[in-house]
Amino acid sequence: MTPASQPEVPAIEAIDLVRTYRTHTGVIRRRPLHVEAVKGVSFQVPPGELFGLLGPNGAGKTTTIKMLITLLLPTSGTARVFGHDVVKETTEVRKRIGYVFGGDRGLYDRVSALDNLRYFAELYGVEPADQKRRIAELLDLVGLTGREQEKVEGYSRGMRQRLHVARGLLHDPEVVFLDEPSIGLDPVGARELRVTIKGLVEAGKTVLLTTHYMFEADALCDRIAVINDGRIVALGTGADLKGAVANRTIVEIETFGVAPEAVEALRDDPEVIAVNMEERDQSQILLVQSERGTQITQRLLSRLGETRVGKVVGREPTLEDAYVHLIATTSEADATAARAAAVSV
């Protein structure tokens, strides 16, 4: 075996990727608008890693992925897959990557799943002698054996998703990109999908996954990059990211009809770091971050005044709390300050 000091080619490499769109605002007087979707994203993914790209809607996840899979040209910056430039060696990149995206569209409804796979096998240039075997293996992997002759228009959401995965793996790509693959899947389907993804990495593939399900990223990914507003605001393992909030405690206070002034009163408390609110049907859950959590519960409750309070629970911070904290603090932050604050490995 070669020693670890031998430099290895990263599976995925993004260097200062920037993507701007030219669009218009207004209907009567159209003014040109420059939208910066991705403002300088850099990261490296070594071979065999499961890398997660997390971020709110509109943060630039899909734009970044599309640049990496050659569907979009970067406005500036470079990206490479196993050393092949995505702009200059497009065909070489496409031979090595698989692209799986979620949702209802993206399959030929009118023909069978088998025909869909056969067609994409031709598109990926899979050797004819191998096609039948490959297709059978993949149908087995995603659990669609026996249903491949049915027309896709009759498939459920979960079945379509599984077919997407099979399609993306036909040519045994070394790098697999999954764009929000568990959207719209029921919990059982989503769990099966995660098992499949883990299997891919165990087989030696590199996987880049975008998602906004925190627990999924936490459970699956070796490393996570959090992207917000077109920039990476944190990069590291799940533990690293939680480290930013590790010394905190979250107190969850269930309220019924809390007034904004009461929430502000909570925020004004000197030991409170952040207060986030989740709406439920009849109630609201206030997530109060502080360092001494349960020790200051009495004070917190008194600040809420007349507000009707239900359950009060103290707990450890999760990745979701770290994420929410990151997004909240970086959304209004200055660009350079955000980059300086990024935690990296």
Added chain:
Amino acid sequence: MTATAHTPTRPISQAGSLRANLRLFWLGGLISYRALFNWARPSIYIPTLIGAPTFQILFFAALGSYATGMDAEFFAIGNAVQVSAMSGIYGMTMAIANERWFGTLHALLATPASRWAIFGGRFIPFIANGLLVSVYGFTISWLFLGVELRVETLGVVALGLVATVFSCSAIGAVQGGLSMRLRDGLFGANLLVFLFLLFCGVNIPLDVLPGWMQAVSNVLPFTHGLQAVRAAVGGAGLDQVGGLIAIEFGIGAAYALLAFGLFSYLERSARANATLDVR
């Protein structure tokens, strides 16, 4: 991170090889025909590609002979050839624009497959389909309108027909490319099919049309091939109509090149400006 030195293996994808391209051309073309052609089901195929052409031929035969006093044969042949546009124009437009409808376009473009093979392959099933519709049209003309085809002329007629259907499908491919950007692809397709009825010598003899309309007809499909087919039915041989057939093939090739140019431009523009996902 991990200490294993990963030497990138050769990808199993053979995309770009001649064999892969040929398979994509033929087999891929056939699969995408079934996947994208809205009318591939008998319940739609029969009314639209068999029923409608039948009555179109009868209608124009009646109108033409009544209005001009000419023999119905002129109009029967013209329309028997023109009905191949159902496949060449509508079919090709669907074969291309429906990728947007199904959301498969970006999955398609993320593959390493040769674009020539992908889109070139889509021609063949539609040319075959168009020929079938025209042959059916000639059968109707023979059955009901007394159009006689002599055996000696069949070869030349067939050649003229192939040239015509090819150039019709080629302009259909251009229309398909345009419909990727425009909102309603079938609008342009319908308009084209109607214009063929007016120009191209299908219903109106070319010399009756004003000069500018003759000029337009000369750059459209059908015009030259149809002349060749008419002459061949009348007994002319390849030596007499070969030139016309060659021109028709040439026109088709020009439209095919235009279509590919359009697709390349659209793909490049989509990568530069992210217009792929607009429905």
Added chain:
Amino acid sequence: MEGLARNTRLVWRVWIFTLRSFLASEFFILTAILQPVIFASIAFFLFQAGGDAAGEQTLLYAALGTGMMGVWSTTLFGCGGAIQWHRWEGTLELLVAAPSRYDMVLLGQTLGASTFGFYSILATIVWGMALFGMPLNADFPLLLPVALAVAILSLGCLGMLLATSFVLYRHANALSNLLEYPIWIVTGMVVPLAVLPGWLGPISWFLSPTWAMEAIRGSAIGSEPPILAMVLCLGLAAVYYLMARRVLRFVLDKARRDATLSLA
């Protein structure tokens, strides 16, 4: 009486709504204006090539005939498309489940379709006058708008009958493609029935577009007022309407039994 007022209002509302949605549709601009205009041009050229018979009246005859062809196309595609479009949007079920009478809704839609066809006649006449030197003079000018109204009403009712059968058939659009040319032929819009095979005659008598065409033609270039044609037209319209209601009830029951209302 209250029911009648309510239903009339319903039909009227749906009529206007349908008309407005057609105006916004490129496809219907194509069907109602571009297609008739192109066919009119073909007819004009052919009649002119025919030489001596191409008098002034011939051009008007061609314009009215191809305009009427356009009215039929809009009605046909409006009716077939209305059902099909509602299927795709998933609103067909909603309409049927609504408390208002679906047959009234359907009537409003089909009347909207045939009314939109009015643009076809306008377009072919304007086109003929502008580009082919067709003079416009009607022999019975006061009857012309009446004839048009009768035509639109009767075609709307025929459309309703068609639409009821389309409710069951998943690919209504395909049938619409099939029925365009045959009706043009059988009702003698541009080719007089006199020159067509005799057995078509009796079939044409039961189709209101035949009489509608007679009425419009008669008002413009006829020798006597086409009163009989208009009466027959209206009579057939009533028959179609009653048949449509009967068929619709049967068809809706079947669709609900076979669960095909929601299928696209």
